[in-house]
Amino acid sequence: MVKANWRQQAGRALTYLVLAIFALYFIMPLLVMVFNSLKELAEIRTGNLVLPPQAPTSEAWQKAWSSACTGLSCEGVSAYFWNSFKITLPAVVLASAIGAINGYVLSKWRFRGSEVFFALMLLGCFIPFQAVLLPMAQTLGYLGLANSVPGLILVHTIYGIPFTTLFYRNYYVGLPTELISAAKLDGAGFFQTFYHIVLPLSGPIIVVTLIWEFTNIWNDFLFGVVYSGPASQPITVALNNLVNTSHGVKEYNVDMAAAIIAAIPTIFIYIISGKYFLRGLVAGAVKG
Template identity: 80%
Template sequence: MSSANGLVFNARKHISRVFVYAVLGLFAAYFLLPLFVMLVNSFKDLSEIRGGNLLMPPKSPTAEPWIKAWGEACTGLNCDGVKGYFINSMVITLPAVFLASAIGAINGYILSKWQFKGSEAFFALMLLGCFIPFQAILLPMAQTLGFLGLANSVPGLILVHTVYGIPFTTLFYRNYYVGIPTELISAAKLDGASFFQTFFKIILPLSTPIIIVTVIWEFTNIWNDFLFGVIYSGPTSQPITVALNNLVNTSTGVKEYNVDMAAAMIAGLPTILVYIISGKYFLRGLVAGAVKG
């Protein structure tokens, strides 16, 4: 009797597992469908897109839409493709990610292990920066960039993204560092280690999971940003998100949907690659930071 009950229980467990995976698979397919549509149609010629099913793979795959999107497509009056804007996004994103992550790490270290009078209030005010809408700072930031002589420039966009990213990176690092034993810091102080010696030789080597989380978070947010890019950039400093918007809204006679989709794929490739390469480390670091503090 117990053996029969065990078989029934295992069968139900197996059915439940199959059902759960089937539902998850359907949701994943639904979520990935737009990406699939863009990918397959970016390798079709325009006549095939107009005369066929968007969900069907290309009959005669061609890389011409990608070539045109990269170096020939018109974004407004400029017909040099998206390559220059892609480079702009890289030049903006990489320094901003580094600066925001580095400053956030120092802030988190101070607020968790070198607390001072009023540090909790300071941390609360900094967290407020995470919830301030972008629109609330547009005018003050524009005035600041104008005062510094950084308006409509790549360095100006780097500054904007760095400043706006610091509250988030500080939150991530502070919550992670709270879980590191304070005895390590005390022992380092007894050995005569300075503030930065303790940070670089003890804290930083233990920070790999949260560094990965922070870098992925910042890279994705900065690379995908449109609002700051369209407001604070000039004709030569626009990021690829602005160029993509201009490309889609530029009409030169025939609407080339395959080129638009190829450009969208080019714009999305860096973030896709970051998640493919570092996705599992992102989840590990996110969980590690979430259960500390």
């Protein structure tokens, strides 16, 4: 009995050790970036990249935020950071709301040809970004939305709808159809049933969809660099311009501080709501 307990404890300790090693391996790049963003450039040049800073300073962060050069502009990444919020939040809300209605229709209010319609919509999940660059640019030009924040919101909303529709539709398939039928018998209409019956049961899938869409749109570079102008560029484009700026001394601490600034929103989202994301996946967000 004692020997069996010892084996269990040893096995558990080994499991925790392996998990700790993997966790350290995974988080090490972020730690290196944080350490070096808090160092003076002279300390970085000594080559001790993985060690904590000897005299931590926030100068690199201040410069990255307000005075670093991103191409021809030397006003930091702050304006582009807020541009990303202006683009991401409306696009996330619109794509999620439209996807919820689509998923509700395709799962509980099916019509003739609904399965074909759903299959055709799913093609949008597999079309590469590069294939839509030219037609989307022409569309934005016709609408007068080229090189603007509203144009980027429209692009991300359209590209996000197939994914959000897939998530909501697969989730709503698992909801009891009897609830919808009972609401119809009570005289509830399409939107009344959705608002009072379906939406209150949609918490897990809403969290999954919001996190998925926010992460994809915030981290997007291709659409941002193609469809934005100097005043509407997102943080990812500004970060690329900052890192590739060639004049003057290469300030690695500023580059790393700017990269962390760009990553803070998504890191915050996953820290706060990561467990809800996993619950939503387990609840059937991407099954079927």
